[in-house]
Amino acid sequence: MAESGQTNVLILILATAVTAGTPILYAALGELLAERSGIINLGVEGMMLTGAVCGFMAALAFQNPWAGVVAAMLAGGLVSAIHAFLTVTLRADQVVSGLALTIFGTGLSGFLGKNYVGTPLPAPFSAKPLAGLGDIPVFGPIFFQHDPLVYITYLLVPAMWVFFYKTRPGLHLRAIGENPWAADSLGVPVFLSRYLYVIAGGMLAGLGGAYLSLAYAPSWLENMTAGRGWIAVALVIFAIWNPVRAMVGAYIFGGIDALGFRFQVLGVMVPPFFLKMLPYIFTVLVLIVVIGRNRTARAGSPGALGMAFDREER
């Protein structure tokens, strides 16, 4: 009896790990796209917040969470375009521009969402167990009894992997991130591609934010991302720019997030403040371990990451 009770708790924690990991996963996949093209975007936190609030407002207005998804992606893409313009066309410092985007997005979302704090969302995303798959013992409840946005990542992650390694645009994307001068000399459109992938990355970050306000919470709170955007940036390093590893990493982070929730269920008495610290401390530790191990190899990092490109100047 007690044993099956503990198993149930464990399954519950793991299932929560998947949903808690999903917003980070979307954001990390977006960052991965941008960084593969050579542009670091540290504005993830700001893009997520913008996406979260715009998604919430649209979902409320249209009484449909999918409208929220569309709005969040548009909003995320729009604000990331600022970063693209500054870093690709004007060749501004990518770190500072990203920080500006985070600050701007935080302010913008707070501004827009002022009147929505505490408003309930009548039609959020809800869990829809997948026929068949949802009934598999253990695996079913962990992976297949969630909302549609979770299922989309199951398709998105392998699709992205295939895109990177098996398709022509994927080859071009990787080349632009590794050596834009080489790619450009063969007529691969570097500027256009970088715009495209930075904006696509922003759309995914916006979607990640919307997952919080439309499915996970589902409500709007100022600064509700609570550093998840930064964790997503760290996750990309942990994942050595590989979408499949990003997925695994996102669920680990989600699990730590979930632990905080579920500790009480397990009857552990730890002040909640310390539980809330866990993801942040874990992020730092993971970075130290991952980078410490691959110190000399600079493993997987796109060769031209963070470098502005100009044809007439190297």
Place this chain on the structure above:
Amino acid sequence: MKLVEMKGITKRFPGVLANDDIDFSVGPGEIHALLGENGSGKSTLMSILAGLYRPDRGTILVRGREVWLRSPRDAIRYGIGMVHQHFKLVDNFTVTENIILGHGRTPLFHNLKSFSEKIAELGGHFGLGVDPGARINQLSVGEKQRVEILKMLYRGSDLLIMDEPTAVLTPQEAAELFANLEKFAESGRSVVLITHKLNEVLSVAHRVTVLRAGRVVAVMGREEVSERKLARLMVGGDIAAARREEFCRVGEVVLELQGVSASKDVGGQGLKRVSFSVRRGEIFGVAGVAGNGQKELAEAVAGLRWVHSGRIFINGVNATNLSPRTIADLGVSYVPEDRLGIGLVPGLGIVDNVILKNYRKPPVAGRWLINYRQAEKEAEWLVKEFNIKVADYRAPVSLLSGGNMQRLLLAREILGNPLLMVVVYPVRGLDVGAAEAVHRMLLEMRLKGAAILLISEDLDEIVKLSDRVGVMFEGSLVGILTGGSIKPEEIGLMMMGLAGPGVGA
């Protein structure tokens, strides 16, 4: 009909008129040498033809029709392909991936295997054998160049622009390359050879266009030219070449390496049990294809690279793995390969750069503070003494010309009257006049009794300056040649690891 004609090309960069109303043409089946010094505008002109730069004025005709080359892709579409001096390859991609990159007919999902077969076939046909599945960072410099050429042939280029292709090759590899270029020409394709080496023009070109300071000074057929005539056209007069006096008072040993081994930046052995010694008043030249351990050698001596076995003695002191600062204090100065970014701090002014090495020593330094009045005095003296052209002492040194930068760097390194100078690629990118000035400075130091370790990939420079020459191949010192009768070809064979008159010092 001409294959390519360029008319009245003008291109201005901030502060420089790189191309001034240039006319240039290449016929089918022609190997055309574009001769000029560094900074004469030859690379700019060809970058315009390759679609990389846009001219401010002028027209380009391909097979008699005026074309607009707005990007490299346009140029490639008209059959113009350029092999750059600094290869444009994605290092951790395979040969095949690099070649098909950006190519129009590659489908959405690609089957790399079929492309690889096609590339292997193409390579076989032109004598450019290279494994299509190999990653670029596993290839030698010569192989990388073949990949660059294959890239253009794969796209059906009729005109191959080669920018200083022999700079990184051994004489033997260069000869093989020229044989291949002649084969292309026989098949009706054309080649533009950008070079500043006169013997290359004479040995392979059908016609030559000479540029000086952004303008065309002569266009001639091979039969009309001689080495002397070309040299005068290129430089615009005679330049007194710095000469090494054969006899010199060679003194005691200053630098001695005993079986020194060190790692590369990214795994692997950079130096393998290297032993030799350099005496006072001697220039010891180190030849070799770039990437065979020269950088590691210089850094090991300067204390910037960890030596994991063997010992280095400087003036009798065991200097193995001492800090760079301690080694400098032993009387070692170091002119690194990267002038800007290592030897000089790009964003800082002349004064700060002059005190880069002695900012901790009196009279420039006090206990905590730097005496900037003293520092300025030193900088002014140095600038005057070494004839460095400076507009503003506080402006970043990155704004200086290459020649002035190198003079500043050498001047600073000479300043402390070093016992030993480690000098890496000292004239790379400099024009003839500036290069001669640098050579004179080095020879003067030799006469003053300094020991000089000169690392260069330019064999002519090595032969001209060195009393003895060591040759490096894959991290080993494969041989040492002595005396005034060193032949570049002999060095070349050793650079490929093919011959060696007994290893050891």
Place this chain on the structure above:
Amino acid sequence: MKGMRGFVRLEKRGGVSGTSVLPVTILSVLLSLAFGGIFLQLTGHDALEIYGLMFSGAFGSAYGISETLVKAIPLMLAGLGISLAFRMKLWNIGAEGQLYIGAFAASWVPLTFPDLPAYEMIPAMILLGMAAGGLWALLPAIPRAYLGVNEIISTLMLNYVAILWVDYLVFGPWKDPKGFNFPLSAPFSEAARLGTVGNTRVHTGIFFALIVAVIIYIIINRTKWGFEIRVIGESEPAARYAGMDIRRNILLVMLVSGAICGLAGMTEVSGITGRLQPNLSPGYGYTAIIVAWLSKLNPFAILLVSVLFGGLQVGGYLVQTSGVPASVATMLQGAILFFVLGGDILTRYRIRPGRGEVA
């Protein structure tokens, strides 16, 4: 499409013209205010009225000016701390956390030894606040120095940890038993409070900022250590070539940078709140990044720009009464940074319209 090289062509100028930096910065700030105005107008507010309200609130009265200065003090200190790290291209984004930890450590003194006299209390608080802020910054500096672990993410993550730590204390062990269950520590004794200037809330912390600015100016421009910091910031390989110890400098600079930010935390609890409490800072540590960047890391410019941003903060609070969220101040800060970053390009490049390349 094919010729999409951005929309404009940039041509490098022969060096940064020092004279054009200031007007371009001012122009950038004005443009960002215009952008914010359009945004306000579009969201149904009267932009001019709101800006007027913000300005008169922040600078239009003695009270407003003193409030602006109160907000400027932590910005000055944190901005100065950040500027030292930025000078070496160390991205210390952790000022916020260092400020909280400094506040925590400084608070420990009066909460544990409430009876110390002021001449012992204040120096002890300064010392502890600075030491704690410095050590907190050292945490991410060590993996950066020895393993090359990117300090941006680690300094930022530690902000959350520091804030949660202070929350834990004031909700838990340090909660004032006589405080009606509010999450506040016990009030400090009078000896632990910084004096104020005249009849205002402006405290003597402002003199700390002035002193720190002078010290930093001397360090950077006159000392051997400052020379090393400048060289390392410009080019690490050149620094290594010159025999400088980069690791030691990373640790040292982060330590000092964090200590100054910790001092900002000390002056907040000692000069303003008089106790440890949550939400000590409305994001001073982040705003200070913008301040430092905008000032081009010049310590005296930081003092000045801090006052402007302090005013923005005060103005942001004030406009809430007319229905505009205070977040407008944060949003404007982000926009200012965007425009200044874009404007920077003007000083480094000439901009030409793209010639026939936009299809």
